[in-house]
Amino acid sequence: MQSGSQSASSVVRECLARIERDNPKINALTQVFAREALSRAAEIDDAIVRGVPVGPLAGVPIAVKENICTTLGQTTCASRMLANYASPFDATVVERLHAAGAIIIAKANMDEFAMGSSTEHSLFGPTRNPHDLLRVPGGSSGGSAAAVASGLVPVALGSDTGGSIRQPASHCGVVGLKPTYGRVSRWGLVAYASSLDQIGPLARTVEDAALVTRVIAGHDPRDSTSSHALASDLAITPFDGPWSVCVPREGRGEGLSPGVAAAMDEAIARCRAAGATIIDVDLPHAGHAIAAYYLIATAEASSNLARFDGIRYGHRASANGDGPPITDLDMLYRLSRSQGLGREVQKRIMLGTYALSSGYYDAYYQTALKVRRLIKQDYDRALAAGRTAAGGAASGHAVVLMPASPGPAFAIGSKTSDPLAMYLEDVFTVGVNLAGLPAITVPIDTERAGTAALPIGVQIIAGALDERTMLRAADRIASPCPTAAR
Amino acid sequence: MSRDHTSPPAASPAAAAPALSEQDVRHIARLARLAPSDDEVARYRTDLAAILSYVDRLRAVDLAGVEPMATPLEMTGPMERDEPRDGLARQALLGMAPAIDDVYIKVPKVLGGEGAGGA
Numbered sequence: 001m002q003s004g005s006q007s008a009s010s011v012v013r014e015c016l017a018r019i020e021r022d023n024p025k026i027n028a029l030t031q032v033f034a035r036e037a038l039s040r041a042a043e044i045d046d047a048i049v050r051g052v053p054v055g056p057l058a059g060v061p062i063a064v065k066e067n068i069c070t071t072l073g074q075t076t077c078a079s080r081m082l083a084n085y086a087s088p089f090d091a092t093v094v095e096r097l098h099a100a101g102a103i104i105i106a107k108a109n110m111d112e113f114a115m116g117s118s119t120e121h122s123l124f125g126p127t128r129n130p131h132d133l134l135r136v137p138g139g140s141s142g143g144s145a146a147a148v149a150s151g152l153v154p155v156a157l158g159s160d161t162g163g164s165i166r167q168p169a170s171h172c173g174v175v176g177l178k179p180t181y182g183r184v185s186r187w188g189l190v191a192y193a194s195s196l197d198q199i200g201p202l203a204r205t206v207e208d209a210a211l212v213t214r215v216i217a218g219h220d221p222r223d224s225t226s227s228h229a230l231a232s233d234l235a236i237t238p239f240d241g242p243w244s245v246c247v248p249r250e251g252r253g254e255g256l257s258p259g260v261a262a263a264m265d266e267a268i269a270r271c272r273a274a275g276a277t278i279i280d281v282d283l284p285h286a287g288h289a290i291a292a293y294y295l296i297a298t299a300e301a302s303s304n305l306a307r308f309d310g311i312r313y314g315h316r317a318s319a320n321g322d323g324p325p326i327t328d329l330d331m332l333y334r335l336s337r338s339q340g341l342g343r344e345v346q347k348r349i350m351l352g353t354y355a356l357s358s359g360y361y362d363a364y365y366q367t368a369l370k371v372r373r374l375i376k377q378d379y380d381r382a383l384a385a386g387r388t389a390a391g392g393a394a395s396g397h398a399v400v401l402m403p404a405s406p407g408p409a410f411a412i413g414s415k416t417s418d419p420l421a422m423y424l425e426d427v428f429t430v431g432v433n434l435a436g437l438p439a440i441t442v443p444i445d446t447e448r449a450g451t452a453a454l455p456i457g458v459q460i461i462a463g464a465l466d467e468r469t470m471l472r473a474a475d476r477i478a479s480p481c482p483t484a485a486r
Numbered sequence: 487m488s489r490d491h492t493s494p495p496a497a498s499p500a501a502a503a504p505a506l507s508e509q510d511v512r513h514i515a516r517l518a519r520l521a522p523s524d525d526e527v528a529r530y531r532t533d534l535a536a537i538l539s540y541v542d543r544l545r546a547v548d549l550a551g552v553e554p555m556a557t558p559l560e561m562t563g564p565m566e567r568d569e570p571r572d573g574l575a576r577q578a579l580l581g582m583a584p585a586i587d588d589v590y591i592k593v594p595k596v597l598g599g600e601g602a603g604g605a
Contacts, residue, residue, distance in 0.1 A: 086581075088574050288543060328596070329594050334515075337518075337520050347530060347533055349518050349520065354514050357514070366554055367549065369556055370547075370552040374549075376555060376558070420537065436558020437558075
């Protein structure tokens with residue numbers, strides 16, 4: 001763009017044309033800001049002509065998930081509760097994208113309040129997988145993944161609380177990066193589970209994902225959990241020493257689809273060919289991750305979503321419906337919440353409320369927090385063993401290789417009735433959030449299902465703030481994004 | 487909103503797999519300020535019972551001497567300088583509220599009584 005080979009305006013016009021043509025089929029984007037994007041592109045083209053410095057993302061159109069606050073349009077969280085909510089501020093990540101010259105062109109579909117793994121539970125209706133329109137794109141950042149996979153935008157932001165960037169990236173055949181907890185400011189991200197939530201990019205290459213992460217990372221005084229670590233190491237550099245890849249037995253066991261098992265083998269072979277030492281490791285508590293995750297995430301959600309009370313913003317129950325009259329404040333709260341929030345969201349709020357309630361707090365919430373520490377220690381031990389195998393802590397680098405999901409994208413509607421089937425989609429991703437580690441999904445191969453070729457990605461996990469090693473490994477093994485049929 | 491941490495549901499937390507009753511679900515819904523219909527209560531009971539039975543596996547983990555981990559950061563609360571900063575404008579904040587009257591947010595009667603009141 002800065003070389004002048006293509007103007008920002010022409011890039012935006014091309015994106016808008018693709019969105020108009022293909023978005024109705026996949027329903028990935030919920031709001032499109034055509035006028036604003038074109039006017040912003042004209043400003044950037046003008047700046048380039050005048051020789052004014054523009055940022056590293058100058059003229060790059062980006063879609064932003066519906067739970068990230070933008071002053072453009074609405075920030076709905078794909079919920080009736082926030083259907084008309086216009087944020088009076090931009091999230092820190094959006095401010096940083098603007099400052100880097102990026103163009104916010106659209107909002108992306110998601111599961112309501114990021115609670116889901118399929119992007120089926122949305123105010124806007126389901127998003128479809130561009131590789132097979134009868135299948136889900138994964139979730140909850142399914143709109144972001146599908147938009148990038150179908151070429152509507154080159155990059156999109158998602159959020160990842162238990163796999164919501166990495167699992168849809170795998171199902172749609174794109175790169176999805178969840179940074180270390182604290183790398184990226186959460187200010188302006190509508191909170192689901194504050195100790196797990198992290199914003200990250202979905203892109204077509206590891207390099208693009210790294211670049212966007214570098215732009216949005218860094219300390220923000222408005223998020224006290226954001227790290228002071230410098231973002232400059234969020235770049236792809238060649239390995240400067242031996243490295244090893246830890247393969248957990250838990251990630252090669254039963255329950256994987258043939259395509260996922262083959263993609264793991266292929267990824268291991270590519271790592272070996274790239275010079276890595278491969279070691280087998282155990283994550284003994286991995287089997288408890290889903291249980292711990294759903295107690296911790298829902299406990300935090302029950303507190304975070306208490307703010308939706310029909311008073312300060314969002315849906316407010318009115319007495320002129322067919323429901324009971326609203327006689328007091330408590331009834332206004334209860335009716336506003338029950339009308340505004342979807343069933344899955346209410347279910348998770350109740351689960352979290354139960355886990356935190358008197359008499360159950362120790363048995364559920366505290367127990368889950370202890371298991372969380374054991375899960376983190378499993379990863380620490382595995383990575384330490386990997387560094388030792390690669391030549392010792394001083395020079396060795398290590399990553400963990402895992403499937404991103406037990407299978408390829410599943411059929412729309414096939415997991416909506418069983419409450420546990422959907423949760424188990426996240427079996428390989430939630431541990432990373434509990435431990436706060438960085439992880440990236442990269443495309444490896446596809447799995448045949450009828451006439452469709454369904455993408456399969458794998459996950460590379462590194463130690464906290466060690467995105468550098470994660471990116472190096474990811475860049476060595478990623479396949480190009482498979483092309484989605486039109 | 488405040489949450490009432492008192493009066494737990496009747497089921498015993500020591501039991502292996504808690505049998506969740508519809509009354510328990512109504513109690514949780516009240517704590518969470520939700521108003522499910524009777525049909526919904528029945529469905530939530532089924533779903534929540536299945537999930538609780540699944541998470542019961544955590545009871546088998548040996549947790550002796552393990553400290554709870556509430557956040558990956560494990561830092562102590564960072565102190566901020568106590569300097570005034572601009573907040574959002576009053577009009578921007580009022581503009582988000584579903585029911586306002588001049589510079590006030592309207593709510594129904596807070597204490598007892600009948601009928602939806604004004605500000």
